[in-house]
Amino acid sequence: MNLRICLLLCLAGPVGAALAEDQPPAPPPMVDPLDAGRATVLHRGADPHANLSPRQHLAVAAQHLAAGRYPQALAVLDQAIVRYPHEAELFNLRAALALRQNRVRQALADMEQAVKLAPDNPLYRVSRANLYLKFERKDEALADLDAAVMLAPDLIPARFNRGALLANLGREAEALADFEHCTQVEPDLPAPWFNRGAMHWALGQRQAARDDLRHFLELAKEPAWQKAGQDLLRAWDAIEAKEATSAKGGQP
Secondary structure, X not given: OOOOOOOOOOOOOOOOHHHHHOOOOOXXXXXXXXXXXXXXXXXXXXXXXXXXXXXXXHHHHHHHHHOOOHHXXXXXXXXXXXXXXXXXXHHHHHHHHHHHOOOHHHHHHHHHHHHHHOOOOHHHHHHHHHHHHOOXXXXXXXXXXXXXHHHOOOOHHHHHHHHHHHHHOOOHHXXXXXXXXXXXXXXXOHHHHHHHHHHHHHOOOHHHHHHHHHHHHHHOOOHHHHHHXXXXXXXXXXXXXXXXXXXXXXXX
């Protein structure tokens, strides 16, 4: 009996996560860029965005995103990209907005441009890989994750997501190595322990698998994660009980 491996979490975060590393200064006060229903018009009168830098445009768009004002955020980003077409972060954040609106093709197009402009940004690689996977483009996703790991060997989103993809491809030993690396870099992060346990089990290392799942249950606080860990342990118990019964010739 084969168990479907449950990969709990994508640690890359939303596209645009790199923005949090270096928040720009607050932009100057301004009127709200759009009235309700006016998604194609930036302002009445003079445009207060005219003299903003790329980072200030990012800050304005991020404020609108946080408040759920998607048309306003999109208008700001569209305007900024026309003005600054070589700024990768603008495409990165617009991809985040497109993804929130389930416009996956647009998100991928923007992330492809972001990676083209900033090929050495590992988080952009991870984000593009996750978008490639939505179209089952696994080879391209793996290439991006390999590049991200090479650029930043200890970056958890790169290692974790590569491990998840390798597991999906049936390359359990390589996946195990990535999850092990995650547990070494961030030992208090629950999800890699769950997946490391699943890889141990797939490789026939059952005691190590159970040890990892028990450690996961010690770390995980969310009820849904607790249930997932307990369910997997019970499934393993059922497999071993069935194997024991078969070994006895079907006798209870």
